[in-house]
Amino acid sequence: MLRYWTAGESHGKGILAVIDGFPCGIAVDTGVIDRELERRQGGYGRGGRQRLEQDRVEILSGTWRGMTLGSPIALWIKNNDYKIEKMEDLDRPRPGHGDLSGSIKYLTSIRAILERASARETVGRVAAGALARQLLAAVGIDLLGYVVALGPIDLPPRQGRLDELRALRDQSPLFSLRPDKDPEALQLIDDCRKEGDTLGGVVEVRVENVPFGLGTHAQWDRKLDGRLAQAVMAVQAIKGVEIGLGFQAARRFGSQTHDPIAYDPSRAGERCLGFVRPTNRAGGIEAGMTNAQPILIRAAMKPISTLAKPLESVHLPTKQPQAAAYERSDVCAVSAAAVIVENVVAFEIAAALVEKFGQDNIEEIRRRIDLFEEMARNR
Numbered sequence: 373m374l375r376y377w378t379a380g381e382s383h384g385k386g387i388l389a390v391i392d393g394f395p396c397g398i399a400v401d402t403g404v405i406d407r408e409l410e411r412r413q414g415g416y417g418r419g420g421r422q423r424l425e426q427d428r429v430e431i432l433s434g435t436w437r438g439m440t441l442g443s444p445i446a447l448w449i450k451n452n453d454y455k456i457e458k459m460e461d462l463d464r465p466r467p468g469h470g471d472l473s474g475s476i477k478y479l480t481s482i483r484a485i486l487e488r489a490s491a492r493e494t495v496g497r498v499a500a501g502a503l504a505r506q507l508l509a510a511v512g513i514d515l516l517g518y519v520v521a522l523g524p525i526d527l528p529p530r531q532g533r534l535d536e537l538r539a540l541r542d543q544s545p546l547f548s549l550r551p552d553k554d555p556e557a558l559q560l561i562d563d564c565r566k567e568g569d570t571l572g573g574v575v576e577v578r579v580e581n582v583p584f585g586l587g588t589h590a591q592w593d594r595k596l597d598g599r600l601a602q603a604v605m606a607v608q609a610i611k612g613v614e615i616g617l618g619f620q621a622a623r624r625f626g627s628q629t630h631d632p633i634a635y636d637p638s639r640a641g642e643r644c645l646g647f648v649r650p651t652n653r654a655g656g657i658e659a660g661m662t663n664a665q666p667i668l669i670r671a672a673m674k675p676i677s678t679l680a681k682p683l684e685s686v687h688l689p690t691k692q693p694q695a696a697a698y699e700r701s702d703v704c705a706v707s708a709a710a711v712i713v714e715n716v717v718a719f720e721i722a723a724a725l726v727e728k729f730g731q732d733n734i735e736e737i738r739r740r741i742d743l744f745e746e747m748a749r750n751r
């Protein structure tokens with residue numbers, strides 16, 4: 373089983389990700405991890421913290437001469453803004469944050485909760501995902517995350533080759549695929565900042581060249597759509613997840629919802645094994661299993677709950693009404709969410725890949741994919 377955990381607090385010494393079950397024989401490029409960490413810090417609308425941090429990964433274990441060993445891999449990212457011992461407590465819980473529920477649940481202070489609830493923790497998830505994408509790359513799987521809505525503004529994605537779309541996204545200050553519509557969204561973020569308010573949005577991830585058969589129909593907790601939904605929903609501030617048509621499917625007839633199946637022998641050598649689909653409304657997953665079409669997953673991010681112009685709250689020591697506390701925060705972190713969701717999706721796809729094809733050695737995995745596809749073709 374390929375899995376990981378993170379440890380670390382927002383203003384603690386740093387963030388640690390421990391990855392267990394990662395195959396042997398992958399040459400790790402820390403540049404790939406650092407690039408994703410850097411992208412996670414970016415996007416228009418971030419706050420002062422991102423100028424303090426320069427997230428860089430250090431590999432503490434699990435590699436030898438740059439190659440993975442099959443043993444646990446520990447990734448460490450230091451916090452420049454280490455000051456947890458000096459941080460003061462908050463006494464007016466911020467609506468939307470874990471301040472109230474967490475401090476009641478653990479019978480503790482708000483500070484003791486928010487330090488871990490902070491999205492700073494996603495540094496660890498991005499690092500683990502950026503490692504996992506190197507395993508995916510070794511078997512030809514690639515993926516891209518981008519912003520498709522910013523508040524009320526739609527930034528509809530374009531179709532095209534992933535490398536071309538990546539170049540487009542990387543030029544966008546919002547990580548969208550719509551440079552023509554970005555200025556309107558940037559203006560909205562500026563206006564929002566002036567108002568002391570915050571903004572959410574929608575991000576999408578597209579995964580390509582996925583083989584048939586990742587995930588399973590056979591047990592609820594091994595269905596790939598369920599696993600992806602959990603991983604994505606568990607990202608801070610995500611309130612909704614859709615795969616393929618998602619909620620739209622509920623409003624259509626079946627004939628407008630499902631993807632017809634055809635066979636094209638000239639494509640039998642591809643991942644689709646010749647089974648072509650004129651549409652991909654299912655988003656690459658049917659009955660919890662991949663169908664060799666691109667996986668399409670979207671996530672809705674709520675506006676950040678720390679408001680410069682705070683909502684009503686309660687002063688906990690006196691129980692009197694008071695405005696919620698304000699802490700340094702971001703106005704809009706939807707671009708960062710596109711990076712985080714992309715990388716948590718990468719990890720789940722990698723986990724499903726090794727579940728089907730083995731987790732010991734990358735060369736063995738490659739051969740098992742070839743063998744499986746050959747057996748499926750010759751059935």
Ligand code: EPS
Binds near residue numbers: 422490699
């Ligand atoms: C966050 C508040 C801000 C964000 C932080 C998440 O941090 P701070 O309170 O230290 O200024 O910048 O995100 C990160 C530090 C990060 O690296 O993403 C929050 O309230 O959750």
